[in-house]
Amino acid sequence: MSAVTIRRQRVEWVVAADRSHLHELAANVILDVLRNTERPVFGFATGGTPLGLYEQLVRRSLENPRLLTRWQDVTGFNLDEYVGLSPEHPQSYHHYMWRYVYRYLPVRPDRMFIPKGIGNLEDNCRSYDESLMKYGWPDVQILGIGKNGHIGFNEPARRLAMNTHVTRLSESTRLANARFFPSARDVPEQAITMGMAGILRAKQIVLLAFGEAKRDALIRAFSGWLGTDVPASLLQLHPHVTVFTDQDIFGDLS
């Protein structure tokens, strides 16, 4: 079980074949911040990729009473939520966070922010950005990446939004996420997502990308070019990004 760490431009790459080892190494980053920051702010992602990381965070916190109590001081911000799904809906990201993470930890529910996909969406976006400004941008932002290079639900587009906003999901994203729903038709057409500023203002970014399916997105994101057609490419501007991946893409980067 070994991982190779490579620094290329300003991005740190941690490459290993074993995904659970990558989850463990990514968890080390989060737990270090949890230990050493007075009031940590974490940016949380959803999807299949970070589940192993959350499992590690929960298990290692439960094993260590001092670490466990640190979660009382944590503020959490999730990247996104589907429009039209109530927090109780089994496919909502609210439900995901409580099911896989929050129910195990002594977090303050009023400090665990997740965009609301129902009600007045404009108000929800505004109040989300106000909370981000009030509690501070994440110390660490956990990210996955879409096959089309999206981050959060910032989809490839002619222009990218800075702030939290309502977005229309691309067909490829709806298809990719259909596996979590009874059928592709049930995947909502819209979502609320933190904008690019919210993501790029995090002090540190931990990006997880596993499997062949994400290879092309990684290559396009870290090619040395920036483009709104690959929202993840803007991460190249950030001073502290670590990518945890099982894909060796260095031969394909120009």
Ligand code: GLP
């Ligand atoms: C989803 C989420 C993203 C996530 C990405 C990859 O649609 N909005 O935050 O990173 O797509 O998901 P997965 O990890 O399931 O491949």
